[in-house]
Amino acid sequence: MRRENPPIGQDAKTTTYTFHFQISNKGGRQACSVSVQAPNFGDATTCFRQNWPMIESMARDGLTGRSSDDTTIKLAVPYEVMRPSS
Template identity: 65%
Template sequence: MRQELQPADDTGDRVGYTFHFQITNRGGRQACSVKVQAPNIHDATQFFRQNWPMIESMAREGLAKFDRNVINLAVP
């Protein structure tokens, strides 16, 4: 899993953190990313880990629906 920090928005209290990961699909690996809005990296990481089953399910559904190499997920 790789993390990226995005520039802060105008509100000043939340930042977008992008987590990159890979999942297997049809015998190969597919790159995915999910962006989490959180006040800090610790909260973003905690959200990512606690919601991993939902994130993985959404990624697999996206891969099944769209035949693309990279799936980007927006989790509220």
């Protein structure tokens, strides 16, 4: 029997989970992190994986025009925006 995820309401408790990754940039590697607010680690991981193309695109856009002094790209995405479809 499959259990559906309960709807996320304003009263739902969420925690911020941060995922760290690297992307290549001009022959080097760039450290990045994305924070996802979700009710549990499993939902945050699923959200991160399902939205990887958008996350990677946002990270690459964030690298455009940055100076070499900026070493980390940080993104924050609320779970409600990237919520996995049931």
